[in-house]
Amino acid sequence: MSVLPVSQNKRRALVRSLMIVFGLVLVACALAARTWDVEVRGPMAALLIVFCVLAVLEFATFDEIAKRAHYIAWYWGSVLGFICIALMQVVFAFEAPPFVAAQRTLMDWFGHADASGSFAAGMLFGPLLMAAGFFIVRGIDWMRSR
């Protein structure tokens, strides 16, 4: 017999509460590391894994309408992120005069890095833009459904 509540709504509430608790512990770990110089990389990595598992469990408790809203937000949000990435590629690929100022602004923003640094920043920045797109689309949808 499962220890989880039978009702999907109650299961979702339980998983969400756990996510909030683990999220707060994560923030507390980050603050502790900054304030008291405590070594928390190991526990934080473990907490992040638990958080990811909870995120998957939360998605499983969504009803069909919430799932559809997430699919749509991920699709259009990712497209939005890709458009931003493509625009930046265009700015850097062509040395056309209108792009020079934009290039300079972006370089001032992000600074210069070696090849591995640029690769790591790109790996982080791409998904970040797509995630930002997800939250924008999800936010608009949420506002409209209220």
Next chain:
Amino acid sequence: MRNRLKVLRAERNWSQADLADKLDVSRQSVNAIETGKYDPSLPLAFKIAAVFSLPIEQIFSADEVAQAAE
């Protein structure tokens, strides 16, 4: 697709939250169905019909059918 969810719910004095609990979906989902922003899947439509103890066609109707009836 049109539906009579709001009317049927009002007849039974149920809030959106009450209906959401009975269907095991979120209140926002009930609102989305009621306002016609989302057409439920067949399993959910059958569940709604079971909750109201009515046949599906008495709750949901195609736009053209509803227009013709008016």
